Amino acid sequence: MSNIIVDARGLLCPMPVIRVQDCVSTLDAGELVEAVCSDPGALNDIPAWCRINGHRVVRTQEKDDEYIVVLEVGEL
Amino acid sequence: MTIPKAKAVALISGGLDSLLAAHVAIEQGVHVEGINFFTGFCVEGHTHAIRKQDRSKPKRNNALWVAEQLGIKLHIIDIIEEYKAVVFNPRYGYGANLNPCLDCKIFMVRKAHEWCLKQGFDFIVTGEVIGQRPMSQRKDTMPVVSRQSGAEDRLLRPLCAKNLPPTLPEREGWVDREKLYDFSGRSRKPQMALAARFGFKDYAQPAGGCCFLTDAQYSSKLADLWRSRGEKRYELDDIMLLKVGRHFRPKPGFKVIVAREEGEGKFLQGYRKQFLSLSTTSHPGPLALIDGEVEPADIELAARLISRYSKGRNEEKVEVEVRQPDGSSHQLRVQPLAPSDIPEAWHL
Ligand code: SF4
Numbered sequence: 001m002s003n004i005i006v007d008a009r010g011l012l013c014p015m016p017v018i019r020v021q022d023c024v025s026t027l028d029a030g031e032l033v034e035a036v037c038s039d040p041g042a043l044n045d046i047p048a049w050c051r052i053n054g055h056r057v058v059r060t061q062e063k064d065d066e067y068i069v070v071l072e073v074g075e076l
Numbered sequence: 077m078t079i080p081k082a083k084a085v086a087l088i089s090g091g092l093d094s095l096l097a098a099h100v101a102i103e104q105g106v107h108v109e110g111i112n113f114f115t116g117f118c119v120e121g122h123t124h125a126i127r128k129q130d131r132s133k134p135k136r137n138n139a140l141w142v143a144e145q146l147g148i149k150l151h152i153i154d155i156i157e158e159y160k161a162v163v164f165n166p167r168y169g170y171g172a173n174l175n176p177c178l179d180c181k182i183f184m185v186r187k188a189h190e191w192c193l194k195q196g197f198d199f200i201v202t203g204e205v206i207g208q209r210p211m212s213q214r215k216d217t218m219p220v221v222s223r224q225s226g227a228e229d230r231l232l233r234p235l236c237a238k239n240l241p242p243t244l245p246e247r248e249g250w251v252d253r254e255k256l257y258d259f260s261g262r263s264r265k266p267q268m269a270l271a272a273r274f275g276f277k278d279y280a281q282p283a284g285g286c287c288f289l290t291d292a293q294y295s296s297k298l299a300d301l302w303r304s305r306g307e308k309r310y311e312l313d314d315i316m317l318l319k320v321g322r323h324f325r326p327k328p329g330f331k332v333i334v335a336r337e338e339g340e341g342k343f344l345q346g347y348r349k350q351f352l353s354l355s356t357t358s359h360p361g362p363l364a365l366i367d368g369e370v371e372p373a374d375i376e377l378a379a380r381l382i383s384r385y386s387k388g389r390n391e392e393k394v395e396v397e398v399r400q401p402d403g404s405s406h407q408l409r410v411q412p413l414a415p416s417d418i419p420e421a422w423h424l
Pocket residue numbers: 175176177178180181212284285286287288289290
């Protein structure tokens with residue numbers, strides 16, 4: 001199963017979180033979402049959002065000024 | 077049989093008052109979820125992200141942090157488009173700057189009320205305190221917010237409820253009025269004492285308010301934008317750019333935005349496909365964007381202006397690359413402006 005990509009490059013927090021939230025609300029538990037961001041704040045905010053809303057961060061990655069968060073949708 | 081818990085949505089700004097108000101409701105056994113509205117003007121997060129010198133500090137989003145402390149869900153809602161009407165035409169006017177606080181409160185409570193109706197929630201919790209803010213949190217404006225938002229007596233302010241008539245959650249026994257508070261006035265001491273009692277530390281205490289519209293300098297840049305356009309109009313990019321860099325307007329319809337440091341330069345780089353951009357090539361220096369319809373003489377002036385902020389400021393000539401939004405570019409060799417050549421009136 002390939003990850004669903006949320007392209008949040010060029011957006012400042014909290015817009016990347018909002019994009020991820022809106023995407024996740026259409027998905028089922030277990031699906032994987034990969035958020036690609038240019039605001040380093042996303043590396044804090046998306047995992048924080050996941051923790052409080054019951055989703056699991058699979059990995060975070062930082063490369064060439066891009067910040068990637070992969071998460072698994074939890075039971076809503 | 078267990079009685080189902082009453083459900084409330086709490087307006088979470090990220091500040092102390094909304095944290096306390098939500099906690100009071102949770103303590104009374106109410107199921108609370110948080111809601112946070114993103115207007116585009118919020119102070120949250122991004123200025124830290126943009127400015128390099130702040131990068132070492134934690135870049136947390138305070139609304140998310142508060143929700144995590146409370147152990148509740150948080151719904152962040154993008155209201156950028158709808159909020160424009162509030163900023164353009166506030167029925168109750170502006171505060172000290174372009175902050176339409178009372179209309180803003182009404183709007184947010186109305187949106188929260190609509191959310192409640194859709195999600196089957198019973199009432200709304202806010203951290204408002206009578207007398208705390210001169211415009212939106214006064215004894216006479218509290219009923220205005222309840223009424224105009226449509227929430228009526230489904231709006232509970234746990235921090236000052238005892239100074240107000242009982243609301244539906246109190247009358248229904250969803251919360252115990254006796255365990256609510258009677259704070260009033262501008263003092264922050266009661267909130268700080270309550271925070272200590274609940275064991276909250278390290279909370280955010282924004283000085284002026286929750287958004288950039290309370291900031292005098294920001295408001296004057298926004299007013300300038302509207303003046304130059306001949307109408308009140310903005311897009312998200314416009315109001316983001318007002319948070320970044322030094323802004324100069326040498327003449328109507330011609331504005332230069334100069335990055336103050338590398339982080340801002342990187343941020344402005346993202347706009348090079350939308351604006352004419354300038355950067356010094358012979359010496360390290362800032363990136364700048366030009367906003368408006370400009371003539372060659374204006375571009376040269378902008379080049380001299382940014383040279384003044386480059387390492388070549390004391391040189392005879394500095395080379396500047398002028399880049400079109402389509403990526404094509406040409407070079408200019410200019411003399412940096414002296415500080416005395418930059419009229420005070422250009423600064424926004
Ligand atoms: S400070 Fe800004 S966000 Fe807060 S009530 Fe006033 S206008 Fe609204």
